[in-house]
Amino acid sequence: MAQVVRLAAVDKTYAVRTRAGRVRRRRREVRAVSDVSFTIESGEMVGYVGPNGAGKSTTIKMITGILTPSAGRIEVLGLTPTVDRRRLTRRIGVVFGQRSQLWWDLPLIDSFELLHHVYRTERARHDANLAAFTERLDLGGFLDVPVRQLSLGQRMRGELTAALLHDPALVVLDEPTIGLDVVSKYAVREFLSETNRERGTTVLLTTHDLDDVEHLCRRMLIIDRGRVLLDGAVDRFKAEHGNDRTLVVDLESAAEPLPLRTGQVLRTDGPRQWIRFDRRRTSAAAVIAEVTAAGAVRDLAIEEPDIEELIRRIYASRTEGSPGDGVGL
Amino acid sequence: MSRLWWEIARRSFRRASSYRLATASGVFVNTVFGYLRASILIFVATAAGGSIRGQSATDLATFAFVSQGFIMTIGAFGDHELAERIRTGDVVIDLYRPADxxxxxxxxxxxxxxxxxxxxxxxxxxxxxxxFDLEWPDPLWHWLPFLASVVLATTVGFALRFCSNLLTFWLLDNRGVEQLLTVLISFFSGLVLPITLFPSWLERIARALPFASMIQLPTELYLGRYDGMEIVSVLAQQAGWAVALLLVGRAVLRAATARVVIQGG
Known part of the structure; x- marks a missing residue:
């Protein structure tokens, strides 16, 4: 299969100027991305995961030609992004969860019509794509509504359509599910995996929501502080790192840590206790049953490990285990 | 590709037309200012004995209303949409499109x-x-150079504001520049006072600047101050400014894009 994206030892440093005295400015180099190398094959769907400020957006901007790397090489669809930005824009689609490429004051359909002229897509092809996306994403009810009046979920469905109308070979999404409710998140995910499956579109998405990756991607890259921490199959990662759950219980009154067989109390704070259990060994129901038997429970919630927690564990296992053990996936 | 520009312009026209209340109040304001400016200029002409520097009270009243009619068209007061997109970072989306x-x-x-x-x-x-007693282009074909001149004035207006909007890439807040530009345009274009009423040295300076192309020159064409080859030379002067300023805008755009792409804006 052809390589769609190739990064080789890519660095990006920014110069940040801070005040040092009345007039003088001190120049400080900030390394946003450091020695990042990976390739994405045609038809892959890859999750690019990391906490805020890890370097996700910087990488995406370099891949799409909006930022020049300070060192290293990038090739996307056989082009050098910053040099061939215009040509590349015809072959990629981009979605930013926090920005809009739709025209605020115009009905949604007008944005699509303008994009038809921007990308000079064939009329028949454009109409067929629009009809397909309208059906898939259920846009019919609000095509004539000005974008500024759309809900976030509706707008995001419009953004996805806008990014894919010109049949891009690669679509890059930066936090496409941010702020969406469960139903809209589900719709976005369904649509992306269908597009990937049926059209063979290569998909690269950044997210800090591990749920997105679990539902969508076979492969994930975890980035932290500008470095790729892990590159591997989502299933294996989950099997190794994603099995802990934390049950948070509020008891009627402050108590000693509950003595439990199914889980282990991590910490307590007044009447609240955090109990960790391994979902491979025991079910949540069993833990809850044991806790309720041990004391009067007012409220409870189950927490999945978030990305920060997982990254902490990767670091931990890296320092504990022998080199390449457990994280090499 | 030209189809794209037509489609954008068409939608921009429609968008502007959707603010009806703003349009109605704008017409009111423009008219009030027309009355104000015309009254002052007529007073000046009358005080000077019926005409001043070869311009009658009717000439000056016409100057006031005609210029009042097209100041919005040429965008004398600017537009900050692009600046806003730069400030919020949304301009990145524009750079992702294969369009100029x-x-x-x-x-x-x-x-x-x-x-x-x-x-x-x-x-x-x-x-x-x-x-008021107003004049109409005479002979009738003088409408043509006048309308062409307004189109060129609109281009000059665009070219200037495009540059000032782009400065947001460096300044983050370009409102100061916009205000300065509005003041320069108001004064040197003939909006506040026809530049023919300036002291002659100041008039010469004003005529050497691009701002005269925005209001003074189109209005003079309307009033029939020029004939024959003079008309061509006035239009050529406006076109020269338009092209020069568009080229400056192009250079600034290239620098701004390079800045974003290299430094990450």
Whole structure:
């Protein structure tokens, strides 16, 4: 299969100027991305995961030609992004969860019509794509509504359509599910995996929501502080790192840590206790049953490990285990 | 590709037309200012004994209303949409499109100007003609150079504001620059006072600047101050400014894009 994206030892440093005295400015180099190398094959769907400020957006901007790397090489669809930005824009689609490429004051359909002229897509092809996306994403009810009046979920469905109308070979999404409710998140995910499956579109998405990756991607890259921490199959990662759950219980009154067989109390704070259990060994129901038997429970919630927690564990296992053990996936 | 610019302009026209209340109040304001400026200029002419520097009271009243009619069309007071997109970072989205940013905003600008020419251009002049004695282009074909001149003035207006909007890439807040530009335009274009009433040394300076192309020159063409080859030379002067400023805009755009792409803006 052809390589769609190739990064080789890519660095990006920014110069940040801070005040040092009345007039003088001190120049400080900030390394946003450091020695990042990976390739994405045609038809892959890859999750690019990391906490805020890890370097996700910087990488995406370099891949799409909006930022020049300070060192290293990038090739996307056989082009050098910053040099061939215009040509590349015809072959990629981009979605930013926090920005809009739709025209605020115009009905949604007008944005699509303008994009038809921007990308000079064939009329028949454009109409067929629009009809397909309208059906898939259920846009019919609000095509004539000005974008500024759309809900976030509706707008995001419009953004996805806008990014894919010109049949891009690669679509890059930066936090496409941010702020969406469960139903809209589900719709976005369904649509992306269908597009990937049926059209063979290569998909690269950044997210800090591990749920997105679990539902969508076979492969994930975890980035932290500008470095790729892990590159591997989502299933294996989950099997190794994603099995802990934390049950948070509020008891009627402050108590000693509950003595439990199914889980282990991590910490307590007044009447609240955090109990960790391994979902491979025991079910949540069993833990809850044991806790309720041990004391009067007012409220409870189950927490999945978030990305920060997982990254902490990767670091931990890296320092504990022998080199390449457990994280090499 | 030209189809794209037409489609953008068409939608920009429609968008401008959707603010009806703003249009109505704008017409009111433009007309009031027309009455104000015309009254002052007529007073000046009368005080000077009926005419001043070869301009009668009717000439000056016409100057006031005609210029009042097209100041919105040429965008004398600017537009901050692009600056806003730069400030919020949304301009990145524009860079992801295989379309020229300058032509894109020019199409938006001209679409809006088209609407403003009709909605904010004609009513103030008609309402002015109800109360004042105004002149009409004579002979009739003088409408043609006048209209061509307004199109060129609109281009100059766009080219200037495109540059000042782009400065947001460096300044983060370009409101100071916008205000300064509005003051320069108001003063040197003939909006506050026809530059023919300036001291002659100041008039010479004003005529050497691009701002005269925005209001003074189109209005003089309307009033029939020029004939024959003079008309061609006035239009050529405006076109020269338009091209020069568009090229400056292009260079600034290239520098701004390079800045974003290299430094990460």
């Amino acid at each position: 940013l300058q032509l894109w905003w020019a199409a938006t600008w001209f679409g809006r100007s088209g609407f403003l020419a009709l909605a904010r251009g004609i009513p103030p002049v008609v309402l002015g003609a109800l109360a």
